[in-house]
Structure formats: C-alpha cells, structure tokens
Amino acid sequence: MDGVFGNLMLGFSVALQPSVLAYAFAGCVIGTLVGMLPGLGPLAGISLLLPATFGLDPIVAIVLLAGVYYGAMYGGSTTSILMRIPGEAASVMTCIDGYAMTQRGRAGPALAIAAIGSFVAGTFSVVALMLLAPTLATFALRFGPPEYTALLTMGLLVLSYMSGGSMLKTLAMATVGLLLGMIGIDAMSGYTRFSYGQTELADGIGIVPVAVGLFGLSEILMTAGQAATPPAQRPTLRQLIPSADEMRLSIGPIVRGSFIGFLIGIIPGAAHIISSFVSYGIERRISAHPERFGQGAIEGVAGPESANNAAATGAFVPMLALGVPTGPITAVMLAAIMVHGIAPGPMLITEQPQLFWGFVASMYVGNVVLLVLNLPLVGLFVNLLRIPYSYLYPAILCFCVLGVYSVGNSVMDVWIMLVMGGIGYVLRKFQFDLAPVALGLVLSPMLELSVRQSLAMSGGSYRIFLERPIAIGMFGAAAVLILLALKPLVFKSKDWRSDVGLDE
Amino acid sequence: MNHAIRAFAVFVAAIGIAPLAHAQNYPSKSVRIIVPFAAGGPADIYARYLGQRLQEPMGQSFVIDNRPGAGSIIGTELVSKSPADGYTLLLMSNTHTINESLIPKKPFALMKDFAPVAPINYSDLVMVVHPSVPAKSVKELVAIAKAKPRGLNYASSGNGTPYHLAGELFKSMASVEIIHVPYKGSSEARTGVMSGQVELMFDAITTMTPIIKAGRVRALGTTGLKRSSVLPEVPTVSEAGVKDYEATIWLGVMAPTGTPKAVIDRLNAEVAKVVARPDVKKAWNEQGAEPLSMNAAEFEKYLNDDIAKWTKVVKASGARPD
Numbered sequence: 001m002d003g004v005f006g007n008l009m010l011g012f013s014v015a016l017q018p019s020v021l022a023y024a025f026a027g028c029v030i031g032t033l034v035g036m037l038p039g040l041g042p043l044a045g046i047s048l049l050l051p052a053t054f055g056l057d058p059i060v061a062i063v064l065l066a067g068v069y070y071g072a073m074y075g076g077s078t079t080s081i082l083m084r085i086p087g088e089a090a091s092v093m094t095c096i097d098g099y100a101m102t103q104r105g106r107a108g109p110a111l112a113i114a115a116i117g118s119f120v121a122g123t124f125s126v127v128a129l130m131l132l133a134p135t136l137a138t139f140a141l142r143f144g145p146p147e148y149t150a151l152l153t154m155g156l157l158v159l160s161y162m163s164g165g166s167m168l169k170t171l172a173m174a175t176v177g178l179l180l181g182m183i184g185i186d187a188m189s190g191y192t193r194f195s196y197g198q199t200e201l202a203d204g205i206g207i208v209p210v211a212v213g214l215f216g217l218s219e220i221l222m223t224a225g226q227a228a229t230p231p232a233q234r235p236t237l238r239q240l241i242p243s244a245d246e247m248r249l250s251i252g253p254i255v256r257g258s259f260i261g262f263l264i265g266i267i268p269g270a271a272h273i274i275s276s277f278v279s280y281g282i283e284r285r286i287s288a289h290p291e292r293f294g295q296g297a298i299e300g301v302a303g304p305e306s307a308n309n310a311a312a313t314g315a316f317v318p319m320l321a322l323g324v325p326t327g328p329i330t331a332v333m334l335a336a337i338m339v340h341g342i343a344p345g346p347m348l349i350t351e352q353p354q355l356f357w358g359f360v361a362s363m364y365v366g367n368v369v370l371l372v373l374n375l376p377l378v379g380l381f382v383n384l385l386r387i388p389y390s391y392l393y394p395a396i397l398c399f400c401v402l403g404v405y406s407v408g409n410s411v412m413d414v415w416i417m418l419v420m421g422g423i424g425y426v427l428r429k430f431q432f433d434l435a436p437v438a439l440g441l442v443l444s445p446m447l448e449l450s451v452r453q454s455l456a457m458s459g460g461s462y463r464i465f466l467e468r469p470i471a472i473g474m475f476g477a478a479a480v481l482i483l484l485a486l487k488p489l490v491f492k493s494k495d496w497r498s499d500v501g502l503d504e
Numbered sequence: 505m506n507h508a509i510r511a512f513a514v515f516v517a518a519i520g521i522a523p524l525a526h527a528q529n530y531p532s533k534s535v536r537i538i539v540p541f542a543a544g545g546p547a548d549i550y551a552r553y554l555g556q557r558l559q560e561p562m563g564q565s566f567v568i569d570n571r572p573g574a575g576s577i578i579g580t581e582l583v584s585k586s587p588a589d590g591y592t593l594l595l596m597s598n599t600h601t602i603n604e605s606l607i608p609k610k611p612f613a614l615m616k617d618f619a620p621v622a623p624i625n626y627s628d629l630v631m632v633v634h635p636s637v638p639a640k641s642v643k644e645l646v647a648i649a650k651a652k653p654r655g656l657n658y659a660s661s662g663n664g665t666p667y668h669l670a671g672e673l674f675k676s677m678a679s680v681e682i683i684h685v686p687y688k689g690s691s692e693a694r695t696g697v698m699s700g701q702v703e704l705m706f707d708a709i710t711t712m713t714p715i716i717k718a719g720r721v722r723a724l725g726t727t728g729l730k731r732s733s734v735l736p737e738v739p740t741v742s743e744a745g746v747k748d749y750e751a752t753i754w755l756g757v758m759a760p761t762g763t764p765k766a767v768i769d770r771l772n773a774e775v776a777k778v779v780a781r782p783d784v785k786k787a788w789n790e791q792g793a794e795p796l797s798m799n800a801a802e803f804e805k806y807l808n809d810d811i812a813k814w815t816k817v818v819k820a821s822g823a824r825p826d
Binding site: 047048050051054141142143144145185187188189190199200202203268318322323324325326327328330331332334335338339341343344345346347348408409410449453456457459 | 542543545549552568569570571572573574575577578581606607611654657662663664683684685686687688689691692694695696698699701702710711713714715717718720790
C-alpha cells in the first residue's frame with residue numbers, strides 16, 4: 001500500500017507539471033466537443049488527433065489522447081439528453097430517458113446527473129485500475145471467444161428488459177438490428193454478404209450513422225410533423241439543479257453502473273457500448289417502477305452514463321498491465337507511445353513507472369477537470385433549448401451530416417443516416433422502440449464472430465462452451481434470466497407489463 | 505464560329521501540352537498520399553514519416569489522407585479514379601498484391617490501373633507460440649502439427665491480411681494442417697495468443713518483442729530471409745527448417761496509370777534518397793523495418809512476382825472467397 005502511495009506521488013508530480021496539466025485540460029475540452037458533435041466519437045477524435053501528437057513527449061501524448069477519450073464519453077451524453085442525438089455510440093441508451101426528461105423540462109438535472117455519475121464512475125475506475133490492474137488483466141485474458149459468446153448471449157437477453165412496448169415488437173426490432181449487423185464481409189470466410197456490389201458496405205453498417213439517423217433524425221421529423229410547433233423552453237435556474245429525490249434515485253444506478261461498466265470494460269473487445277445497454281437493462285429490471293423508464297426516469301440516465309465512463313477506464317487495464325489493447329481506441333493510443341520507441345508490454349509498469357503512474361494520476365486530474373468543466377456548462381447547454389426549433393433543427397441536421405461524414409469520409413454513411421432517419425420516423429409512428437435495433441446491430445457481428453471462432457478452435461464441437469468455467473457461469477446466469485422472463489407466463493402472476501396494459 | 509474553332513484548337517493543344525508542363529514544374533501544389541489503412545497503424549506512420557521528409561526536397565507539402573475500409577479497397581479505388589497527374593498517390597502494401605488473387609472482383613486491377621513508383625520498406629514478422637505449446641523450434645512445431653493434423657490453431661488479424669497469408673504460406677511450405685482463427689484486428693489476435701486461447705500466430709515483430717521478452721509467448725522464427733535486427737538471437741523460419749520461407753510486410757507507392765514518366769522518375773528518385781538516409785535507416789530499424797530501394801521498373805517486376813507468389817498460396821489454401 002505504501003508503494004502505491006509513493007508511486008501515486010510520483011505520478012502526480014508528473015501529472016501536475018504545468019505542461020502536462022495544460023494538455024490534459026486541452027484533451028478534455030477537445031474530447032467534450034468531439035463527443036457532442038453527432039457521429040464523431042472517441043475513436044474518430046483520437047485518430048484525427050494522433051498525428052499531431054508525434055512531436056510531443058510520450059507522457060503528454062497519452063495524457064492528451066486519454067483526455068479526448070473520456071472527454072468524449074462525457075460529451076456524448078449532452079446531445080443525447082438535449083436533442084435525442086447520440087453523440088457517440090455508447091450514449092444511445094441515454095437518449096431514451098435523457099430526452100424524455102428534457103421534454104418534461106428536466107434537462108438540467110439530467111445533464112448534471114450524467115456529469116456527476118461520470119465523475120464518480122471515472123474516479124472509482126481509476127482507483128480500481130491503480131490497485132488491481134495486474135490481477136484484473138490476468139482475469140481479462142481468460143476471456144476467449146467462448147466466454148465472449150456467453151457474455152454476448154447475456155447481452156441479448158437484456159433486450160427483454162429494455163423496451164417499454166410489447167414484447168413482440170421489441171423482438172421484431174431486435175431481429176432487424178441483428179440482420180443489419182450481418183451486412184458486410186464475413187470475417188471467417190471473406191465472403192461479402194448483402195452488400196449488392198457496394199464496396200462501402202463491405203465493412204458493414206456502422207452503429208453511428210444508424211443511431212444518429214434512428215434517434216436524432218427521426219426526432220426532427222417527428223417534430224416537423226406536429227400540427228403546432230412546440231414552444232422553445234425557458235429553463236429557470238431552479239430547473240437546472242437535481243432535486244433531492246432525483247439525487248436519491250441516482251445513487252444506486254451510479255454505483256451499479258460504475259461496477260458493471262468497469263468489469264465489462266476490461267474485457268477485450270468493443271465492450272464499452274454493451275456496458276450501457278446492460279446497465280439500463282438491469283436498472284429497469286430491479287426498479288420498483290419499471291413503467292417510468294422511457295418516460296424520463298433519472299435512473300435510465302445515471303446508470304448507463306456511469307457505466308460507459310467506467311468502461312472507458314476499464315479498457316486501460318489490459319492495455320497498461322499487459323500492453324495489449326482491448327479495442328481500436330486503446331490500439332491507437334498505444335501507437336502514440338510506440339512512435340516514441342516505447343514498446344508497451346507486460347513490463348510497462350516496471351520499466352516506465354513515470355509513464356504509468358503519470359497517466360494514472362492524470363486520469364484523476366482529468367475527471368476533476370471534466371466535472372468542473374461540465375457542471376457550469378449545464379446552464380449554457382440547457383439554454384440552447386431557447387433557440388426556436390425553426391433555427392435549431394436545421395442547424396442540428398447540418399451537424400449530423402458533417403459529423404457522420406467526418407468519421408470515415410464516407411458519403412455512404414450519410415446516406416445510411418438519412419435512410420435510417422426515414423425508417424425511424426415510420427417505425428416510431430407505429431410505436432416501435434428503436435433501442436433494440438441499435439443493440440442488435442452492435443451485438444450481431446461480435447456474437448457471430450465469437451461463436452464461429454469458438455467452433456474453429458474446437459474443431460466444430462459445441463462442447464467448448466461447456467468446458468470453460470467462466471462461460472458455464474454466464475450461460476447459467478443467462479438461463480436464470482430466461483426463466484425469470486418466462487415466470488409470468490407460467491404462473492400467471494402479473495408483471496409490470498400487465499399493469500400498464502401491455503400484456504400480450 | 506471561326507473563333508469557336510480556334511478557341512477549341514487552342515484548348516486541345518493546351519490539354520496536349522499540359523502533362524509535359526506539369527512534369528517540368530512538378531510539384532507545383534501539394535501532393536496527396538492516400539493511405540487506405542487506419543490512422544495510427546504502421547502503414548500510416550511510415551507514410552507520414554516519408555511525407556514529412558519529401559516536403560523539403562520537393563518544395564511542396566505531402567498530405568496524408570487516411571481512407572480505410574474493405575481491406576484497403578475503398579481508398580485504393582479512390583486513387584484509381586483520381587487524375588493521373590502525380591498529385592494523388594497511393595500508399596500500398598502486400599495487402600494489395602494478396603488481394604489481386606484473394607478478391608478477384610474489385611473495382612480496379614492493380615497492375616492495370618496503377619503505375620509502380622517506388623518501394624519504401626519491409627518489416628519481418630515473427631512466429632510465436634504460447635508457452636504451453638511444447639515446441640521449442642520450428643522443426644518441433646512441424647512435428648507436433650504432423651503428429652496431430654488440425655490439432656493446432658493460429659490467430660490472425662483477419663481474413664486476407666498478410667498475417668493470415670503468412671500462416672497459409674507456412675502451412676503449404678511445411679505441409680501441415682493448422683486451423684486459422686481470424687480475429688477482428690491484430691490487437692485482439694495478439695491477446696488470443698498471449699492468453700493461450702489460440703496456440704500460435706505470425707505478428708509484427710515490434711509489437712511482439714516486449715511480449716516475447718516478458719516470457720508470455722515464445723518466438724520460434726522470424727519471417728525474413730535474413731535475421732531481424734530487433735531479434736537477432738531468433739533464427740529465421742527458413743534456416744530453422746522451412747527452407748526459403750519468406751513472408752514480410754512491405755510498403756510502396758503507386759500512382760494512377762498514365763502519370764507522366766518524368767513525374768514517376770522524380771518521385772522514385774526522391775523516395776530513394778529519403779530511404780537511403782542514415783537517420784531514416786536507424787529510426788526504421790528500431791521499429792523493425794528495413795529500407796527498400798528499387799527503380800520503377802524493378803519495382804514493377806517485384807510486384808508481379810509477389811502477386812504470382814500469393815496467387816499460388818491462395819489457391820493452395822482455398823482461402824479465396826469467390
């Protein structure tokens with residue numbers, strides 16, 4: 001413990017140098033802006049900035065990029081809450097209850113709780129990272145394709161708790177999402193599927209244009225379709241601060257979100273998006289009033305926002321402890337230190353203590369910077385709602401097109417977003433929930449690849465899923481979830497769906 | 505009417521002269537190098553390194569434009585449709601020569617739509633196994649694989665990547681049956697081998713070196729014909745038992761077909777000068793890369809030979825999707 005404290009002091013002596021501090025601040029600001037711009041997520045932000053870091057000191061480079069990363073996780077919630085546009089893929093779930101709160105005039109508390117939740121989750125994860133990184137990294141390595149399959153299966157089951165509408169419609173939407181996820185080159189054989197000769201579709205349909213289209217554009221179309229223009233809001237100061245009730249309701253989701261997010265974050269793969277879905281599903285499942293979800297439940301903001309920030313930090317565990325990036329974002333960050341001749345590996349912590357502990361300390365600093373930056377800005381952001389819709393919405397539309405285009409310089413992505421906007425509008429008119437589409441699209445390529453990797457490893461035998469303790473545990477949990485979902489059918493006891501007249 | 509005809513004649517003449525005039529003052533504006541791979545990857549980093557150092561002697565900036573996607577096809581197609589004036593160049597690698605046989609249905613044909621300009625460098629790969637595999641050498645590994653066909657798995661960063669084909673080449677040259685397990689990117693694949701989910705893989709030498717030194721994986725051989733300067737104690741696969749085995753990752757520059765020869769020769773000479781600089785060689789050696797220098801005609805032969813080599817491997821492996 002003494003060692004940790006001494007090391008942390010070393011870290012802070014690096015992180016509090018004025019130049020490092022300035023770059024951490026710059027990174028957080030850039031990240032917040034990147035997160036707010038619809039479509040432009042942390043990966044695109046970091047990739048665009050990477051060449052600019054080649055001339056910097058390695059510690060400064062990684063602090064700057066990490067700032068952009070978690071800054072984007074913070075910023076992503078802003079447009080989700082205010083305009084129902086997911087700034088990046090992990091804030092899809094925040095759109096649902098966050099925007100519902102905005103419509104009820106509670107945008108301020110939603111933003112504040114998102115910032116506070118992110119801060120708590122970020123700080124919790126840094127502490128966990130600092131104390132447990134080597135141990136956890138070893139655990140993360142035990143996650144092979146079979147374990148990943150089990151995790152994703154559990155993720156699919158979360159679907160059943162995600163939607164407020166009829167179960168039939170939820171499953172139909174999930175199927176649409178899963179099918180969309182099949183488009184593109186099949187990773188095992190190299191065949192291109194459902195691309196109809198369009199080279200741009202070979203890499204599949206990205207979650208970002210789909211989410212921005214389904215959630216953001218459809219909302220703009222819905223508003224345009226109303227008979228009377230809704231009046232612009234005039235938030236007062238009192239409406240900016242979370243009420244005692246809202247604070248109380250948020251504590252549990254923040255704690256659970258931090259925990260779940262961190263654990264999912266350390267698993268190799270693009271897991272941070274799933275963490276927000278899982279958190280939302282759990283909060284809804286254990287809530288005494290699940291019918292409030294979708295209507296502006298603060299828990300639906302607090303949980304997923306905490307989870308995605310904790311996952312962002314969790315992703316650093318294998319990267320720092322073993323030198324293996326868990327996904328594309330950490331891979332780009334490793335590239336930033338590798339150009340300086342530092343080869344990240346299992347010895348990084350002992351060979352580069354300044355880098356490791358300076359980085360850890362800079363994450364504490366970054367979380368404080370983001371809280372200080374974001375809480376006062378809540379007032380400013382909420383005042384964006386004063387802009388009349390006739391000016392606000394065309395501007396948002398421009399930003400959506402720009403943001404989605406800039407991710408991959410691809411016009412195809414813009415078309416996907418526009419088409420999804422139209423589809424989203426029609427589906428919402430028929431009262432379909434859209435979140436299952438997003439979840440299905442995220443899960444299906446990962447689930448397919450991990451099932452097939454597992455089978456390749458075992459030579460085609462399905463026993464591989466039953467020979468691994470972690471996988472068995474998770475499949476067992478999944479089975480329990482299924483049984484819980486079936487219980488009302490068997491015992492005819494009432495679940496909340498029947499209370500609100502949705503029993504089908 | 506007369507005016508119109510005369511104007512037209514001048515216009516036609518101007519078009520005729522234009523390429524020549526271009527070649528003489530080339531470059532008169534900034535040059536775009538399209539990198540059809542993601543920012544931050546090795547190809548991107550070397551492209552930026554080269555671009556920066558071409559700027560001074562050529563007096564114009566070289567702008568790197570990342571257009572990743574569809575295994576390099578998206579960015580490459582973009583260059584094939586760009587004007588052949590030397591202001592849009594393609595950074596390419598053996599992903600392109602592999603794709604010629606692996607993906608026959610593409611919107612371009614490499615040797616028809618592009619003119620070779622210059623090679624840049626090559627990097628060896630390293631063949632590693634998880635420590636739980638009893639093999640201490642390539643020969644022992646081949647013996648294990650022969651004793652139990654399809655008993656071992658190898659990871660790669662994806663179907664059709666040079667890492668995958670390095671494995672297929674090994675399988676066909678050593679006559680062994682090993683199962684390919686593709687991952688979604690090299691970092692995921694590396695994690696798979698470090699944790700022992702998959703027994704072996706061919707990976708970039710620089711990223712693997714610290715993991716080898718920490719004892720998390722065991723290096724059996726490097727994939728060049730000469731030993732690598734990064735891991736000089738590790739034998740090459742060729743000297744360790746699979747004679748003449750060679751699977752490196754190399755980078756080069758191509759331009760759209762029809763680019764004036766004078767422009768190509770100028771670019772070739774300038775790239776060769778950069779590649780020959782001692783500071784460049786030193787920096788690249790640290791990253792595990794060896795400078796590569798040829799004139800445009802030699803590079804063309806090199807490309808054709810490489811395409812032929814991978815066509816054989818792709819056919820033998822059945823990896824070809826169509």
